[in-house]
Amino acid sequence: xxxxxxxxxxxxxxxxxxxxxxxxxxxxxxxxxxxxxxxxxxxxxxxxxxxxxxxxxxxxxxxxxxxxxxxxxxxxxxxxxxxxxxxxxxxxxxxxxxxxxxxxxxxxxxxxx
Amino acid sequence: xxxxxxxxxxxxxxxxxxxxxxxxxxxxxxxxxxxxxxxxxxxxxxxxxxxxxxxxxxxxxxxxxxxxxxxxxxxxxxxxxxxxxxxxxxxxxxxxxxxxxxxxxxxxxx
Numbered sequence: 001x002x003x004x005x006x007x008x009x010x011x012x013x014x015x016x017x018x019x020x021x022x023x024x025x026x027x028x029x030x031x032x033x034x035x036x037x038x039x040x041x042x043x044x045x046x047x048x049x050x051x052x053x054x055x056x057x058x059x060x061x062x063x064x065x066x067x068x069x070x071x072x073x074x075x076x077x078x079x080x081x082x083x084x085x086x087x088x089x090x091x092x093x094x095x096x097x098x099x100x101x102x103x104x105x106x107x108x109x110x111x112x113x
Numbered sequence: 114x115x116x117x118x119x120x121x122x123x124x125x126x127x128x129x130x131x132x133x134x135x136x137x138x139x140x141x142x143x144x145x146x147x148x149x150x151x152x153x154x155x156x157x158x159x160x161x162x163x164x165x166x167x168x169x170x171x172x173x174x175x176x177x178x179x180x181x182x183x184x185x186x187x188x189x190x191x192x193x194x195x196x197x198x199x200x201x202x203x204x205x206x207x208x209x210x211x212x213x214x215x216x217x218x219x220x221x222x223x
Contacts, residue, residue, distance in 0.1 A: 040215070042201070042216050106154050
């Protein structure tokens with residue numbers, strides 16, 4: 001089975017800190033995605049990447065950046081964390097050219113205080 | 114990305130009940146997917162539908178791909194307590210980027 005691993009289940013950071021959320025997938029998927037999930041708002045796409053060193057903005061990229069230096073790893077960066085970035089963050093991956101959907105990680109619950 | 118219209122937003126289930134939820138879109142999709150998210154976990158794929166009119170089952174779950182390709186529904190028969198969670202529909206157009214519904218939160222009725 002494809003596994004998508006998010007490095008932390010829970011994180012607490014201070015306002016203004018630089019925060020790195022790491023995601024690794026082990027099945028050679030081309031596409032990787034970062035979502036945030038908030039009650040009543042569903043899953044909102046922050047950034048995605050369809051190849052190494054490639055990135056595309058999603059629906060809510062403000063306040064975030066990403067890095068994809070290797071195919072298996074996709075990092076989400078909060079340059080200066082703010083309290084409104086407290087959320088559940090989900091990473092996902094998929095194969096190009098198929099309709100199998102995404103495989104999600106278990107999520108990182110980030111609290112910014 | 115386009116948000117799908119998923120309803121109901123939330124529902125309460127009693128053990129043994131059949132429940133249903135659906136998803137509609139203004140656009141045509143080539144694939145419909147249903148995910149379930151347990152509390153504190155990431156969504157997990159339940160059922161994938163690839164053909165208009167297709168009816169697919171996975172245990173007590175049944176899902177259908179609408180004939181118009183703009184809607185899908187999910188039925189859960191004979192609910193059990195572990196059915197609680199958030200159910201998401203997702204549609205895949207011609208590219209690889211899914212559009213998601215806002216989710217249906219299923220809770221056990223006290």
